Amino acid sequence: MIRVIALRLIGAIPNLIGVVVVTFLLTRELPGDPAAFFAGAAATPEAVEQIREKLGLNKTLIEQFGLYLFDLARGDFGQSLSTGQPVLTELVQRLPASLELTFFALLLATIIALPLGIMAATRPGSWIDHLCRLITTAGVSLPTFFTGLLLAYVFYFLLGIAPSPLGRLDPVFSPPRPVTGMYLIDSLLAGEGALFRACLAQLILPAITMGVFVLAPLARMTRASMLGVLSSDFIRTARASGLASSTVLYTYAFRNALLPVVTTLGMVFSFLLGSNVLVEKVFAWPGIGSYAIESLTASDYAPIQGFVLTMGVLYVLLNLSIDLIYGLIDPRVGLEA
Amino acid sequence: MSATLRHIRYVLSENLVTLGAFALFTAFVLLAVLGPIVAPYDPLATDTARAMQPPSAAHWFGTDALGRDILSRIIIATRLDFGIAVAAVALSFVFGIALGLAAGFFGGWWDRIILRLADTIMAFPLFVLAMGIVAALGNSVANIVYATAIINLPFYIRVARAEANVRRNAGFVEAARLAGNGDWRILSHHIFPNILPPAMVQVSLNMGWAILNAAGLSFIGLGVRPPTPEWGIMVAEGATYIISGEWWVAFFPGMVLMLAVFCFNLLGDGLRDIIDPRRRT
Amino acid sequence: MSAEIPLLKVENFGLEFRTRSGVVHALEGLNLAIRKGETVGLVGESGSGKSVLSFAMLGISDAAARVTGGSAWFGGLDLLKAGESDLAEIRGREISMIFQNPRTALNPIRRVGAQIEDVLKRHAAVRSADLRARAVEALRSVNIPDPERRYAAYPFELSGGMCQRVMIALALACGPALLIADEPTTGLDVTTQAGIMDLIAERARASGMATLFITHDLALAAEHCDRIIVMHAGHIVEAAPRRELFAAPRHPYTAQLIRATPAAGSLLEGLSAIPGNLPDLRRRDLPSCRFRERCERASSACDAPLPRIDAEALSGVACWHPLAVVAEAA
Numbered sequence: 001m002i003r004v005i006a007l008r009l010i011g012a013i014p015n016l017i018g019v020v021v022v023t024f025l026l027t028r029e030l031p032g033d034p035a036a037f038f039a040g041a042a043a044t045p046e047a048v049e050q051i052r053e054k055l056g057l058n059k060t061l062i063e064q065f066g067l068y069l070f071d072l073a074r075g076d077f078g079q080s081l082s083t084g085q086p087v088l089t090e091l092v093q094r095l096p097a098s099l100e101l102t103f104f105a106l107l108l109a110t111i112i113a114l115p116l117g118i119m120a121a122t123r124p125g126s127w128i129d130h131l132c133r134l135i136t137t138a139g140v141s142l143p144t145f146f147t148g149l150l151l152a153y154v155f156y157f158l159l160g161i162a163p164s165p166l167g168r169l170d171p172v173f174s175p176p177r178p179v180t181g182m183y184l185i186d187s188l189l190a191g192e193g194a195l196f197r198a199c200l201a202q203l204i205l206p207a208i209t210m211g212v213f214v215l216a217p218l219a220r221m222t223r224a225s226m227l228g229v230l231s232s233d234f235i236r237t238a239r240a241s242g243l244a245s246s247t248v249l250y251t252y253a254f255r256n257a258l259l260p261v262v263t264t265l266g267m268v269f270s271f272l273l274g275s276n277v278l279v280e281k282v283f284a285w286p287g288i289g290s291y292a293i294e295s296l297t298a299s300d301y302a303p304i305q306g307f308v309l310t311m312g313v314l315y316v317l318l319n320l321s322i323d324l325i326y327g328l329i330d331p332r333v334g335l336e337a
Numbered sequence: 338m339s340a341t342l343r344h345i346r347y348v349l350s351e352n353l354v355t356l357g358a359f360a361l362f363t364a365f366v367l368l369a370v371l372g373p374i375v376a377p378y379d380p381l382a383t384d385t386a387r388a389m390q391p392p393s394a395a396h397w398f399g400t401d402a403l404g405r406d407i408l409s410r411i412i413i414a415t416r417l418d419f420g421i422a423v424a425a426v427a428l429s430f431v432f433g434i435a436l437g438l439a440a441g442f443f444g445g446w447w448d449r450i451i452l453r454l455a456d457t458i459m460a461f462p463l464f465v466l467a468m469g470i471v472a473a474l475g476n477s478v479a480n481i482v483y484a485t486a487i488i489n490l491p492f493y494i495r496v497a498r499a500e501a502n503v504r505r506n507a508g509f510v511e512a513a514r515l516a517g518n519g520d521w522r523i524l525s526h527h528i529f530p531n532i533l534p535p536a537m538v539q540v541s542l543n544m545g546w547a548i549l550n551a552a553g554l555s556f557i558g559l560g561v562r563p564p565t566p567e568w569g570i571m572v573a574e575g576a577t578y579i580i581s582g583e584w585w586v587a588f589f590p591g592m593v594l595m596l597a598v599f600c601f602n603l604l605g606d607g608l609r610d611i612i613d614p615r616r617r618t
Numbered sequence: 619m620s621a622e623i624p625l626l627k628v629e630n631f632g633l634e635f636r637t638r639s640g641v642v643h644a645l646e647g648l649n650l651a652i653r654k655g656e657t658v659g660l661v662g663e664s665g666s667g668k669s670v671l672s673f674a675m676l677g678i679s680d681a682a683a684r685v686t687g688g689s690a691w692f693g694g695l696d697l698l699k700a701g702e703s704d705l706a707e708i709r710g711r712e713i714s715m716i717f718q719n720p721r722t723a724l725n726p727i728r729r730v731g732a733q734i735e736d737v738l739k740r741h742a743a744v745r746s747a748d749l750r751a752r753a754v755e756a757l758r759s760v761n762i763p764d765p766e767r768r769y770a771a772y773p774f775e776l777s778g779g780m781c782q783r784v785m786i787a788l789a790l791a792c793g794p795a796l797l798i799a800d801e802p803t804t805g806l807d808v809t810t811q812a813g814i815m816d817l818i819a820e821r822a823r824a825s826g827m828a829t830l831f832i833t834h835d836l837a838l839a840a841e842h843c844d845r846i847i848v849m850h851a852g853h854i855v856e857a858a859p860r861r862e863l864f865a866a867p868r869h870p871y872t873a874q875l876i877r878a879t880p881a882a883g884s885l886l887e888g889l890s891a892i893p894g895n896l897p898d899l900r901r902r903d904l905p906s907c908r909f910r911e912r913c914e915r916a917s918s919a920c921d922a923p924l925p926r927i928d929a930e931a932l933s934g935v936a937c938w939h940p941l942a943v944v945a946e947a948a
Contacts, residue, residue, distance in 0.1 A: 014453070014456070015456060015457070015460040016460075018453070018456065018457030018460050019457070019460050019461065021457075022457060022461070022466075022469075023469070026469050026470065026472075026473040027473060124681075137599070137602055137603060137606065138599060140545075140546075140598075140602060141545060141549075141595055141598040141599035141602050142595060142598075143549055143552060143553065143556075143569075143572070143591060143594050143595060143598070144553075145553065145556045145569075145572060145573075145576075146572055146587070146591035146592075146594065146595060149572065149575075149576055149579045149587050149591065150588070150591070152579060152580055153579045153580065153584050153588075156580055157579070157580055157581070157582055157584075164580070165580065232722065233717060233719060233722040233723045234722065234723055234724055234725045234726065236673075236678060236717065236723070237715075237717060237723045237724065237725075237785070237788075238725070238736075239676075239678045239709070240676050240678055240709055240710065240714070240715040240717075241709060241710035241714070241736070241737045241740070241788065241789070242705075242706045242707065242708065242709030242710035242711060242737070242740055242741060243706075243710070243736055243737065243740050244706065244740060245702075245706075247736065247740070251728075251736070252725055252728070255727060255728075256725070256726070256727060259727075269462070270459075270461075270462045270463055270464075271462075272462075273462035273464075273465060274462045274463055274464025274465055274553075275464065275553075277464065277465065277468065277557060278464075278553055278556060278557065281556070281557055282576065292468065293557050293558070296468075296472060296557065296558060296559065297558055301472070304468075304469065304472050305469075307465075308461070308465055308466070308468070308469035311461065311462050311465040312460060312461045312462075312465070312466075315460065315461060315462050315465075316460055319460075329727065330727055331727055331772045331774075332726065332727070332772070332774050
């Protein structure tokens with residue numbers, strides 16, 4: 001098992017290197033003067049020169065890359081021009097908000113998608129199968145930023161049941177004492193029920209918005225793999241052995257059907273992290289996505305670079321954990337590795 | 338008897354959806370081509386006296402904060418949105434297929450380098466990478482096209498590589514080689530035509546995603562700049578008003594965007610069912 | 619022996635599949651009986667409906683299958699009309715089944731011991747503390763070496779023959795009265811085949827279990843069965859005790875099948891292929907005898923409804939022009 005984990009870790013290294021190289025190239029191969037770019041529009045010539053020195057722009061590309069790696073290793077992602085704070089500090093501060101939103105959205109989507117896919121697969125041709133088909137085709141067609149606005153309009157403006165779609169917490173409350181940085185978990189840890197409900201109320205609309213988008217690929221894959229597994233030989237064996245239909249469906253069929261679903265999670269996370277940016281903008285969610293957008297409008301380059309790098313690394317790590325989870329479910333993986 | 342009828346109805350109903358999607362697609366293309374002729378108003382003409390009017394007989398989709406007719410802006414935007422998507426998909430089609438063919442056909446180092454390129458692109462959440470590329474290259478429509486093309490590249494590389502790999506040693510390729518055909522001729526005359534069907538399915542599935550992606554980028558302020566009408570920007574412009582009840586500013590462009598993406602996805606599904614019925618899910 | 623109530627008695631059984639390309643008349647007018655402890659071979663080309671029949675007995679047919687009539691009495695229960703819960707009680711306890719391709723017939727991501735335990739838990743009153751011991755015992759009973767260790771193995775870690783032994787252990791764990799073995803040796807190499815067949819025979823003898831052995835291989839059936847039933851295109855065309863069948867086949871199809879079967883010492887030139895193919899079972903104008911279009915003895919008399927073999931008869935033939943009975947079946 002440890003050997004498998006080690007192999008997976010090693011396997012993720014080329015992707016990590018790729019992410020770092022691409023992020024580096026994106027900033028150094030700018031059409032204009034990168035130093036001027038990083039220094040911002042209002043910078044004095046001295047400031048630009050200082051940045052040029054720090055980036056080592058008069059050195060070779062390889063040397064610059066070395067410098068870049070050295071800075072990264074020290075945790076130096078540069079400084080944000082608009083806030084004056086180190087980029088890494090701000091990213092770390094804001095990351096929990098993004099993660100909370102992303103994971104909660106994934107949780108919502110999974111809770112709906114898996115049963116939906118299973119029911120569609122066990123009753124092909126029924127209304128629930130058609131519903132599943134409709135949702136899976138319509139779901140991927142939804143522009144997340146638009147669904148978010150629609151939900152806000154309906155639930156906040158028309159029905160008045162959702163709180164104002166701005167930020168993580170109604171200003172009446174003060175945030176829970178930070179432990180994980182995720183308000184839901186922190187408020188539970190602090191044992192504050194009312195605070196938990198307030199956080200949940202803020203979280204629910206953006207999470208649904210993102211969840212609906214990834215519901216489609218999840219439900220589609222669950223249905224397809226469930227259909228495949230249900231017609232396989234070992235399900236026939238299980239049924240021929242008289243096992244209870246719930247055992248056949250869950251212990252035998254579902255666990256096997258889960259394998260391709262886990263594999264799709266990679267794509268799902270790509271969708272989630274990408275739409276994260278849009279949803280954070282719509283709901284003024286103070287995560288790293290809205291941080292990137294704020295920097296974008298201010299032509300503040302270092303934070304954007306930090307953001308792309310963080311997202312890339314995060315995605316590589318998520319894919320790595322997906323691989324590991326897959327290995328836990330499927331005993332055959334260890335052999336192939 | 339009833340079984341036969343059911344089968345006919347089944348085939349028809351499946352194709353009806355595809356047919357409907359195709360009709361919708363044609364309508365969009367017509368709008369893109371005829372835009373300026375069909376649009377009832379000048380999409381850029383501001384008129385503060387008529388600002389923020391809800392949908393009416395004069396302005397079917399209402400007017401925005403500057404009094405511009407939303408319907409006209411949506412119609413004019415069709416050309417830009419489709420243009421971006423078509424250009425991006427065409428670029429990734431051409432380059433993706435070429436790279437994939439090279440990887441699959443020549444193997445060895447070609448294969449390793451091209452695969453690594455595809456893997457590196459896929460190592461990012463794709464929309465985030467597109468953001469990074471546009472931010473780095475500069476804020477322009479052309480760069481949105483490039484960014485969208487780059488993030489779609491791996492899909493075409495994979496399709497072409499897989500096919501080329503399978504066909505490289507297939508009988509008809511061997512026969513062509515023995516008949517004295519060079520690599521280039523084998524690739525273009527014998528392997529490429531076989532890649533076309535799966536690649537076309539990929540194209541129609543990709544179009545919707547490319548439109549969504551471009552609109553998303555302009556929604557966060559990249560690429561297209563106001564006052565140019567574009568669906569994503571229009572939604573962004575309407576976003577501030579939606580929670581105070583002026584829903585139409587964002588609603589109509591958002592709906593049209595959704596419809597366009599939905600249309601492409603249905604077309605893609607239909608095409609895949611026709612070309613490769615086994616992969617239907 | 620014929621006075622005894624058979625273990626399983628199938629009468630006038632018919633089944634069809636409703637597919638997009640039409641109704642497939644898969645099985646029609648089947649009569650057969652299996653007595654306690656006997657080994658019956660069900661022989662026919664692939665597509666003749668052998669597996670369809672066995673799946674229907676267990677109520678695990680494809681969703682598109684519809685029973686068009688008949689009965690299948692097992693004990694006091696008509697398997698064709700029984701509810702799902704009654705059937706689930708019988709499956710794996712009274713009637714068990716083993717399949718071809720043992721590697722895919724076992725759950726690939728569940729330890730084989732756990733899969734046996736699942737069946738025991740379902741059917742046998744075993745205390746959970748004893749489950750493991752019983753599962754290991756089941757593995758030992760099918761001559762799996764080192765059963766303690768194999769208990770924790772996954773199917774992909776075992777050879778094909780070993781997987782089939784596990785399948786047999788699983789099927790026999792609850793001591794069924796009838797074992798349906800559907801091509802149990804297909805895909806295994808010859809020496810493993812013999813081992814598996816011997817194992818089934820040995821276990822059947824030891825527990826008085828009846829076996830319905832489904833195969834396309836007449837030679838294999840000849841080696842292991844007391845009685846053989848020959849199927850063709852969803853009909854039973856002939857039934858006879860083994861010796862009788864080989865000595866004096868009465869249905870033209872059986873005769874051709876025997877001629878097409880290589881036996882030890884036979885020359886390749888002596889073999890002959892059966893002309894034609896199985897008829898398309900979706901046809902609306904299927905002849906009453908489905909072998910008619912491949913048969914050299916066919917005449918207008920064959921238009922009459924096919925004579926059926928009585929379920930409990932030891933032998934019989936469904937043909938208007940059967941081959942002559944040799945005076946004394948040697």
